[in-house]
Amino acid sequence: MSESNRSSSSTYITAAAVSVAVGLAAYAVYFDYKRRNDVEFRKKLKKEKKRLEKTMAASEKNEPTPAFTPAELREVLTQLKQEAPPASPEEKEGYFMSQVGLGEQLAAQGPAFHLPAAMAFYRALRVYPSPVELIVIYQKTIPEAVFKIVMDLTNLDVSIAAEEQEPTLAGRIDEEEVEPPASPLQGPPSETSSSQEWDKITDPSGYYDYFPPKKMNVSIVTREGPTMRQVLVLSKDVAAGEVIYKEHPVVTALDPDLQALGTYCAHCLRPIDPEMSLSLTDESHTFPQTYCSKSCMLSSKSQSHTLLFTLENPLPAELAAQSAAMGGLPSTVLEARQEAQEKFAEFVKARGKTIPLLVAKFIARQVAIETQKLANSNALGSSALGGPSPAKKTASTEGDFTDADGTSDGYTLSDHIERLRYLEIDRDEEEEKLLIEVLRLALPGLEEFMTAQKHAIVSGKMAYNAFGVCYGGGRDDRPDPTTRPEDTERTRTPYGTSRQIGTAFYTLSSYLTHSCVPSARPSFVSGTSEVSIIANRDLKAGDELTIAFVDVTPNEKVTVTEDGELVTNIETTAECRRRRRYELARGWRFACQCERCKEEAEGLTLEEKGGASAEEEKDESKIEEVAKKAVQIGKDVPPAGEVE
Structure with missing residues (x-):
């Protein structure tokens, strides 16, 4: 890639990072949840990644890619920005998958189809929750000629916004309604945007290895x-x-x-x-x-x-x-x-x-x-x-x-x-x-x-x-x-x-x-x-x-005698046991089953134990379903x- 392209790409990444950081929208959370919890969704992502790699190999031909003038690209960008993006998270998911699939199919048909392929990849970029991440993935997986068109479109989008001094999403939040952003630069980041590849696979139980x-x-x-x-x-x-x-x-x-x-x-x-x-x-x-x-x-x-x-x-x-x-x-x-x-x-x-x-x-x-x-x-x-x-x-x-x-x-x-x-x-x-x-x-x-x-x-x-x-x-x-x-x-x-x-x-x-x-x-x-x-x-x-x-140690307790005298005593075994189990039940909702509680219970009456319910082996704490x-x-x- 030429130095000028690298420079423009860097400019895009910088602008994208700023714009992306403006907010964390609902789709980012939805996308992350689906990726974490839906096995089929993760399989679809991996499948799309493999198909993109095949597309890249199939489209590497010696035929030259038609050159596009700035005016032609501007016309294409105008057309793309006039297309209303999907509204709901579910629609965005389907839209993203379909555009990536369309892009790889078009790219496989040769240079004559590189522009429509780039348009499809650009549409997918508009709704992807972490555009910076997707740009890196595109650079590694789609044909270089198609990637260059995608980058030209994004850089042109940035320059047009600068020329027109287009207000940012942050500058419009006081309006009653904010139109969905027309540029991938304004897409929100995912809550966990640290991944660099769709198909970064490790042992599913690997968390506790690290x-x-x-x-x-x-x-x-x-x-x-x-x-x-x-x-x-x-x-x-x-x-x-x-x-x-x-x-x-x-x-x-x-x-x-x-x-x-x-x-x-x-x-x-x-x-x-x-x-x-x-x-x-x-x-x-x-x-x-x-x-x-x-x-x-x-x-x-x-x-x-x-x-x-x-x-x-x-x-x-x-x-x-x-x-x-x-x-x-x-x-x-x-x-x-x-x-x-x-x-x-x-x-x-x-x-x-x-x-x-x-x-x-x-x-x-x-x-x-x-x-x-x-x-x-x-x-x-x-x-x-x-x-x-x-x-x-x-x-x-x-x-x-x-x-x-x-x-x-x-x-x-x-x-x-x-x-x-x-x-x-x-x-x-x-x-x-x-x-x-x-x-x-x-x-x-x-x-x-x-x-x-x-x-x-x-x-x-x-x-x-x-x-x-x-x-x-x-x-x-x-x-x-x-x-x-x-x-x-x-x-x-x-x-x-x-x-x-x-x-x-x-x-x-x-x-x-x-x-x-x-x-x-x-x-x-x-x-x-x-x-x-x-x-x-x-x-x-x-x-x-x-x-x-x-506190599991016997506490001091102060009582008042009939004569009004204050007397300090130490909790009995039954009193200490009842207090700490009461605090555990109130604070963490479980009945302690440790050796000490079991041993102390052997010499206590039901009343001293605090009732039968206090001895039930229960734990009301939860763990997330996933x-x-x-x-x-x-x-x-x-x-x-x-x-x-």
């Missing part, structure tokens, strides 16, 4: 029981008191009563001196935050805070500058965005829980990671089209959440969270509505990504898997909950949720199961939300790792972008 990383000294295995579940087992012998692994969280949230005090870092949860802290308190930040360092402040802003609580551009710097050059959001939209953020911030403060903030931050992290991939795809696209190869970049960096081993390519936060257990919780329509409005006004189309079902599942996963962060045994001044016992927020901590200063969510430690005689314990000896899992006793390779979700089926057949979900 996660957790070997350096963590544990692996995930499936254990049979009343409920089939994955658990953590040791991959080496450890001694009592030894740190098995350390892990940084994906997201954190300070307890609501500590948010405004400035005594803890809002990102790493480190205790800080308010006089030595950094704050985000100006009027453009609707949710004031205090940080222990510039590093934490910048990480917080890039991961979630900018999108959720500021009027700044939430795109990565590489895209934000180019997006600004293409035209920013009008003042009316910025005002609406600030209003939406203020309402959500007030809701979070008034609700007095950390889960709504964890959910919002988690969604924002997904957006941040995927848009950063789009920024990186500029270099990737340039490399695929003959430019220099970019350095490999993983989703997780030093000091960030536990990701799959560096040898793995294509696993995302979606892959991690969809394998975790969750609780079915009542839908909070107010929270859902407020968060969706914040997302919509930050990146138009993003609201389609956060469906009611997704919000409920992510909330349920945070509720089931979140850890309470406690330092030195915890604090004594946490406000008492004002909600009903069944609605009270509970987190995994052996000190009890009432002693935590904040909440954190981890990709690996979420697999730890509960036991009233735990083999390990979570500790925050680093003075931050980085958790250290420490062995409680000598353990052997293959032993299951368990922790206490609640992950459940994969586990049951001994396979696992393929990584994002893979097909069978």
Whole structure:
């Protein structure tokens, strides 16, 4: 390919990345869901890929391809842009498949049919959820002459838009209706756009070959029981008191009563001196935050805070500058965005829980990671089209959440969270509505990504898997909950949720199961939300790792005598057992069946046990259907972008 073509291709990739990053539309989510869950759909994608390769081989003839003038291409582009694209996700799927099939059939008939073939491939490009990705695939799979016409059409589209100063989708979001974009440059990215090939095939159970990383000294295995579940087992012998692994969280949230005090870092949860802290308190930040360092402040802003609580551009710097050059959001939209953020911030403060903030931050992290991939795809696209190869970049960096081993390519936060257990919780329509409005006004189309079902599942996963962060045994001044016992927020901590200063969510430690005689314990000896899992006793390779979700030690209880005297006593065995099982049933909806609970039950009456129902071997936690089926057949979900 000539230098000029490479340059124009690079220009296209850059423009595409900016335009694509404007929003995550419904089709992207639908396409990704179909690719992950529909085996037949993945087979169709792979089949189309193979047919394209055959087409490329069949069309390599010595006959010259007719040359087309800019005027002729402009006429073709005008015709294509006048065609109304399909509206629904299902229609787009069928349209994409049919146009790719038509393109490969026409291309196989020789140079005389290269233009109509390119038009068909261009139509498919218009509705594909990740245009940058598809351009790279086209470059590798369709005849070079046809690919050149496709690129000429896309570059012409970019130049025409620049000449006419065509408003971007972001600039039109305040209109009542936005027409479907006529250019592939305005197509939305898929939630998991990390794949580079339709037919990137690996062992379907490969996820657990790469996660957790070997350096963590544990692996995930499936254990049979009343409920089939994955658990953590040791991959080496450890001694009592030894740190098995350390892990940084994906997201954190300070307890609501500590948010405004400035005594803890809002990102790493480190205790800080308010006089030595950094704050985000100006009027453009609707949710004031205090940080222990510039590093934490910048990480917080890039991961979630900018999108959720500021009027700044939430795109990565590489895209934000180019997006600004293409035209920013009008003042009316910025005002609406600030209003939406203020309402959500007030809701979070008034609700007095950390889960709504964890959910919002988690969604924002997904957006941040995927848009950063789009920024990186500029270099990737340039490399695929003959430019220099970019350095490999993983989703997780030093000091960030536990990701799959560096040898793995294509696993995302979606892959991690969809394998975790969750609780079915009542839908909070107010929270859902407020968060969706914040997302919509930050990146138009993003609201389609956060469906009611997704919000409920992510909330349920945070509720089931979140850890309470406690330092030195915890604090004594946490406000008492004002909600009903069944609605009270509970987190995994052996000190009890009432002693935590904040909440954190981890990709690996979420697999730890509960036991009233735990083999390990979570500790925050680093003075931050980085958790250290420490062995409680000598353990052997293959032993299951368990922790206490609640305080399992006999507590002190204060009673008042008839004379009004306060008397402090220690819980009896029956009282301690009943309390911890009550907390487990309320917080995680299961009846503990550990050895300690069974042994203690032998000498207790039915009344002391808390009734027959308290002894039933039940577990109401859920696992997503796609992950459940994969586990049951001994396979696992393929990584994002893979097909069978």
